Amino acid sequence: MTQTEVSHSPNKKSPGKKTTSSVNYIRSFAIGLIIPALLLIIWEVASRAGIFPQYLLPAPSAVLSTLVALASSGELWTHVSSTLSRVLIGFFLGTVIAVVLGSFIGFFKPLERLFDPLLQALRSIPSLAWVPLFILWMGIAETSKVTLIAVGVFFPVYLNIVSGIQGVDRKLIEVGKVYNMSTASIITRIVLPASLPSFLVGLRSGLGLGWMFVVAAELMGASEGLGFLLTLGQNTSRPDTILASIILFAILGKATDAILKQLENRSLRWQDRYET
Amino acid sequence: MLAVQEVSRTFDNGYKAFKPVSFNTDQSEIVGILGTSGCGKSTLLRAIAGLDLGFDGEISFHEQSVRNGTEHTGVVFQEPRLMPWLSVIDNVVFGLKGSKSEKREKGTRLLRAVGLAGTEKLYPRELSGGMAQRAAIARALVTNPQLLLLDEPFSALDAFTKMQLQELLIDLWETNHTSMLIVTHDIDEALFLCDRVLIFRDQPGVLFKDLTINLQRPRERGSLAMAEFKREILQSLDLNHDVHVRSAI
Numbered sequence: 168m169t170q171t172e173v174s175h176s177p178n179k180k181s182p183g184k185k186t187t188s189s190v191n192y193i194r195s196f197a198i199g200l201i202i203p204a205l206l207l208i209i210w211e212v213a214s215r216a217g218i219f220p221q222y223l224l225p226a227p228s229a230v231l232s233t234l235v236a237l238a239s240s241g242e243l244w245t246h247v248s249s250t251l252s253r254v255l256i257g258f259f260l261g262t263v264i265a266v267v268l269g270s271f272i273g274f275f276k277p278l279e280r281l282f283d284p285l286l287q288a289l290r291s292i293p294s295l296a297w298v299p300l301f302i303l304w305m306g307i308a309e310t311s312k313v314t315l316i317a318v319g320v321f322f323p324v325y326l327n328i329v330s331g332i333q334g335v336d337r338k339l340i341e342v343g344k345v346y347n348m349s350t351a352s353i354i355t356r357i358v359l360p361a362s363l364p365s366f367l368v369g370l371r372s373g374l375g376l377g378w379m380f381v382v383a384a385e386l387m388g389a390s391e392g393l394g395f396l397l398t399l400g401q402n403t404s405r406p407d408t409i410l411a412s413i414i415l416f417a418i419l420g421k422a423t424d425a426i427l428k429q430l431e432n433r434s435l436r437w438q439d440r441y442e443t
Numbered sequence: 444m445l446a447v448q449e450v451s452r453t454f455d456n457g458y459k460a461f462k463p464v465s466f467n468t469d470q471s472e473i474v475g476i477l478g479t480s481g482c483g484k485s486t487l488l489r490a491i492a493g494l495d496l497g498f499d500g501e502i503s504f505h506e507q508s509v510r511n512g513t514e515h516t517g518v519v520f521q522e523p524r525l526m527p528w529l530s531v532i533d534n535v536v537f538g539l540k541g542s543k544s545e546k547r548e549k550g551t552r553l554l555r556a557v558g559l560a561g562t563e564k565l566y567p568r569e570l571s572g573g574m575a576q577r578a579a580i581a582r583a584l585v586t587n588p589q590l591l592l593l594d595e596p597f598s599a600l601d602a603f604t605k606m607q608l609q610e611l612l613i614d615l616w617e618t619n620h621t622s623m624l625i626v627t628h629d630i631d632e633a634l635f636l637c638d639r640v641l642i643f644r645d646q647p648g649v650l651f652k653d654l655t656i657n658l659q660r661p662r663e664r665g666s667l668a669m670a671e672f673k674r675e676i677l678q679s680l681d682l683n684h685d686v687h688v689r690s691a692i
Contacts (some may be wrong), residue, residue: 287659338524341494346538346586356537368558437528439568 225407230414233407246412250381250392251419257316258377262370264317274354275360283329295383299421302387308433309410316383318381320373327369331362344402364438367431374427378420393419444468444622447489450500453587458590460486461648463500466641471620475633478643479680484626488594491624492518504590517588517621522597524574525567525582532563535581553581556618557611573604577611584615593625597632606664609635613660614668630676634669635662642679652679 207227213219214226221229237243268286272279297318298311307312335358343353385394393412400408445468452460461483468474476484489495490503493513502509504516525534530621535553536546554560565574577594583591593612597605609632616623627633633640634656642652654676658668 206614339523339526340521341520341526342526342537343514344494345492345516347512347514348538357526360526363528437568439527 173367181280222404223406224348225410228323230407230410233405234411234414237411240278243415245391246393246396247415247419249389250394251387253312253384254374254381254394255314256375257313257381258320258374259322260313260326261317261373261377265321265328266366266434269325270332274358279329286325289324290326294380298383298387301375311406312381312387312389314382315384316377316428319376323376324366325374327365327372328362331365332358333367334365335361364435367427367435371424371427371431373418378416378423382416444470444472444504444626446503447487447491448501448503450487450490450498450502452483452490452495454497459647460648461643463642464648464650465500466650466653468526468622468624468639471622472639473616473623473625473637475637475640476624476626476643477630477633477640477676477680478628478648479682480628481645481646482648484643484648486593488592488624488626492516492592494518504630514586516587517583517586517591519576519579519583519591519596521571521598523567523579524571525570525575525578527567529567531565531567531570531578534578535585536568536581543594549585550581551584554578556584557581557613558585569634572600573608575648576600576608580611582617584619584621587619589622590629591623593623595626595628598629600628604642605632612636617660629672631664631669631674634672635664637667640676642676644680654679 209221210224211227214221214224214229219226234243237246266377268282272282272286294315297315301311301314305314339357339361340353343357348356381392382394385392386398389395393415394413397409400406400412447467448465448466451463454460464487476487478484486495490498491509493509493516496510504583505512516518526537529537532547532550532554536550536607539546539549551560551563552590554563557580559574559577559581562570562574562578568580570578576599580596597608600608612623613636615621623636625633637656638655640656641650642654644651654672658666658671658672662669
């Protein structure tokens with residue numbers, strides 16, 4: 168009689184594996200901190216020794232105290248929350264439009280022939296070139312900023328959805344056909360899950376562009392937001408304010424990306440990836 | 444049962460896969476389609492599976508044309524073609540309709556039948572090639588098809604796994620007597636599994652011979668009777684055809 172040829176089940180290993188993987192995670196996180204910490208120390212020492220002039224490059228401790236001052240006056244939260252909400256709203260809008268357009272264009276070849284040349288042409292316009300037009304159309308308030316961010320987010324998400332859908336293995340689709348599935352259920356049960364990895368890549372690069380465009384939008388003119396802090400620091404000759412704002416951008420950018428990365432890991436557990 | 448009448452397939456570029464072919468198969472019969480590569484045997488199977496409806500002629504199963512649906516057919520491809528994002532059990536019940544518990548119960552039963560009990564929660568990437576193909580067989584059988592089509596199902600597996608799966612297929616057949624149509628280029632496989640072997644050859648393919656394998660089951664691999672059939676098949680495949688042509692030039 169026939170018997171299963173392999174019997175080592177990955178199930179059994181998982182509890183032990185989990186703890187070692189979290190230890191590994193902490194360890195790799197600590198290793199990643201070594202170089203930045205060294206640089207910070209050198210910077211601090213050099214600043215105190217007077218090698219860097221204070222009015223050009225203040226010490227990390229000075230930047231930190233500026234941050235603390237901003238936080239304690241409550242100003243920090245206004246800036247952070249207005250920037251964050253612009254990015255999130257723009258990201259959401261750009262993604263939704265990209266998903267709708269991208270799905271239709273990915274599924275239906277004639278639509279691709281109809282729309283894709285136009286979208287590719289629009290894509291080749293550097294998105295910052297839209298800024299004056301958006302300000303003319305929508306004024307300097309929130310609408311033009313959010314629109315600009317949405318435009319930035321749209322393209323990477325759209326392109327990845329279309330290529331993800333078009334790259335789905337014909338062989339898997341045939342399995343659906345063998346079971347006489349309707350086009351609708353082939354799309355929801357095979358095409359969409361199969362193109363999920365590509366969609367998530369698009370989301371992450373879209374979010375990165377979203378952060379880039381929020382700076383552009385806020386530099387254009389804003390009364391609050393991290394981009395506004397940048398201009399404020401420049402106009403008042405306060406490099407510590409500029410650096411504080413840059414650091415906040417870095418933290419927020421990294422944190423939002425980490426959320427998406429987590430989402431990716433969770434929904435792509437099935438992928439056969441090379442792990443070290 | 445399955446009736447193939449004057450079926451041929453010419454592709455858009457004018458290439459002819461095989462010349463008009465006709466045959467019938469009976470209830471619970473295991474029929475092999477054997478031939479060298481390029482004789483159109485996979486193309487014929489895809490037509491019967493309803494995956495390629497561009498053929499000429501008529502294919503019907505229980506009097507129903509394959510152009511009107513193939514809900515009584517299950518297919519096992521050369522590759523497992525499991526959905527990598529679904530667990531093994533979800534893959535097995537992929538084509539099944541009904542309540543969740545019903546699906547789970549049927550799926551578990553099929554997994555046990557193909558020797559994969561306990562692998563329900565694994566992802567396809569965690570399976571060996573042989574296990575993945577077992578899962579694919581379970582997925583094809585879970586809907587209780589009356590006709591199981593297999594397109595070179597074991598050709599990507601090593602010799603020992605291949606023999607195990609051939610035996611599994613016979614075991615499954617002894618319990619539910621599903622009719623099968625197996626495309627293969629492996630003469631030993633055809634002789635071990637089939638009641639009848641349809642021998643295709645040439646390009647475009649022609650149905651050259653319809654050979655009945657009247658051997659008792661369980662069949663013994665490498666038996667004298669099988670060797671006799673093998674010789675007959677090899678002769679009719681005319682493998683030296685090209686050599687003759689070359690020496691003539």
